[in-house]
Amino acid sequence: MNRKTIVYIPVVLLVLFISSCTKSIENVSRPENYYPGTFSDVFEAFWTGMNNNYIFWDIDTTDWDAMYRRYQPVFARLNINDSADVRKSVNYFRLMTQGLVDSHYNLSFGYGAVADSSIDPAYSRKMDTIHRHVFYPQYVVGYMDDGVDGIDNSTDPNEVRYAIAGTINKNILYFYCNIFELKSSYESSTNNDIKKVLDYFFAKLANPEGLKGVIIDVRGNPGGEVTDLNFLLGKMVSSPLTFGYTRYKSGNGRLDYTPWAPAVITPQAGSKGLNIPVIALADAWSVSLAELTTMAIHTMPNGKFIGETTWGANGPISSNQNYNGGQFTASDFLYAYTSSSEFKYLDNNIYEGKGFPPDIAVPFNENYLSQKRDAALEAAITDILQ
Structure with missing residues (x-):
């Protein structure tokens, strides 16, 4: 994650939860990692990665099919060789993901004009209401x-x-x-x-x-x-x-x-x-x-x-080499950091x-x-x- 807090003791916000249980991911298709030719490539890789890998579709209220219908033509009109369009794309990704329930979720970019940019929906929702971080x-x-x-x-x-x-x-x-x-x-x-x-x-x-x-x-x-x-x-x-x-x-x-x-x-x-x-x-x-x-x-x-x-x-995090869901790279344009499993408490609430x-x-x-x-x-x- 790109969120970092430094109060008296520098802390890198590691939110890794590595399960001892692994299972095969053979024959599970994933977004390919390749240098993007068009923004349509980027969009399809990202949408498919979320469609297949995101773990919280059972409780998330985001209509992912509606996101496809709304943003597929928008990305098709963008020019991946135009730095202004590249910057615009980050805002579109932000709009697509702003309501995701996964509070680990983070998008980071390593391409051209948006290298080192990131999107953190949970932090964006909380930033105006949460109190300051305190070193107790x-x-x-x-x-x-x-x-x-x-x-x-x-x-x-x-x-x-x-x-x-x-x-x-x-x-x-x-x-x-x-x-x-x-x-x-x-x-x-x-x-x-x-x-x-x-x-x-x-x-x-x-x-x-x-x-x-x-x-x-x-x-x-x-x-x-x-x-x-x-x-x-x-x-x-x-x-x-x-x-x-x-x-x-x-x-x-x-x-x-x-x-x-x-x-x-x-x-x-x-x-x-x-x-x-x-x-x-x-x-x-x-x-x-x-x-x-x-x-x-x-x-x-x-x-x-x-x-x-x-x-x-609460969703555990691990490498997507071990699980059907979780983190993925979309067309070498962005990296999606997302939970690899779902957790519910003993009271059956998530x-x-x-x-x-x-x-x-x-x-x-x-x-x-x-x-x-x-x-x-x-x-x-x-x-x-x-």
Whole structure:
């Protein structure tokens, strides 16, 4: 995705959700990758790619056939060798995709006058109403007794991974990370401070005597690697936890789907499970795997979600080499970044494009922040200690 947030800790918004389940894509036709001869080539490749690969046609209200009838003649009149027409085409693609429910969806262009341009429908819809992105650890530290924090920029100097863990009121264990790449940092051959944060956190989980609750803070977290679900939450459960279901495209038909398969958190070695409250803190900037983490915590018998309704990008992402649906390149003119599978929560609701709602809503409060206070964190503390 081309959306990026830099607040205290630089974050590249990775929203990759890589499933452990793969299936053959043999004999499934895809838009060809070739240098475009005409805008008709580009349009046909893009329309077909969306028609075949887009995963949300069962819930999306966009009339894709109407888009063909409306825009096929429009693109046929454009000259691909005219830079003005090339720029016009981006607006037409924006109009075609502006209502898509997939909140991961992004179009990027690498051709001529529009090289490095992009379209992000979900962000465009939210940009005038969503509050600013906040780096919450700067406020949380004022509530903490002790703890440890650290960074890892060994993989990519432009992507700083940050995590902090500690206790609040001496009996609440708190954990935050700015992106879900915890397992890769922990298992990295390069020394980094994320390891010591996780060692601290896992040691507290292994010996929870005296703890009254755990808070997992994913506010502002854009998602990351699916392996972190088991790596982190698997330390908190003693038996497999089903928190939802996923399904994939099984063919080129818009509604060709595989059966729903359970999405499960698997206990990790040494996990004894927790019989104390586990609270997820999430906000409107919690995206993708941060939302799935919130949903999984909400599913725990002792789990709860406090904060704001999340972003609404729940569909897993993976390479289209593994799946019938998902990302594709249209005629070497544009690249479509889109979910490769569909996710529904345990309650059988699909929260794509809507966001997952909290058990206890705590709206964004700029006045609190100006006083160095964190309203959602205070609500979580109260809920645990009451």
